[in-house]
Amino acid sequence: MKEKNSNNIIHEWNIIDTPSREEIIKEEYNHCSLCGEELMFTHNTDFRFLKVEEEAECMSCGVRHKKDHHILQ
Numbered sequence: 001m002k003e004k005n006s007n008n009i010i011h012e013w014n015i016i017d018t019p020s021r022e023e024i025i026k027e028e029y030n031h032c033s034l035c036g037e038e039l040m041f042t043h044n045t046d047f048r049f050l051k052v053e054e055e056a057e058c059m060s061c062g063v064r065h066k067k068d069h070h071i072l073q
């Protein structure tokens with residue numbers, strides 16, 4: 001009986017799915033830092049300077065988040 005209880009505990013631990021570091025970072029990146037709503041991304045490509053400006057806008061509170069600038073190869 002005692003052995004069965006410990007088996008149940010081990011089984012419970014296996015069910016718990018902890019998010020990876022990458023998943024947490026991605027989650028923070030895709031969501032508004034103010035209200036936590038999902039962000040809408042827009043990419044403005046500037047061909048004169050060969051760069052892409054990534055902008056994220058929150059549909060809920062209207063906050064704009066400037067994201068990374070990518071240099072085109």
Ligand SMILES: [Zn+2]
Nearest residue numbers: 032035058061
């Ligand atoms: Zn927001």
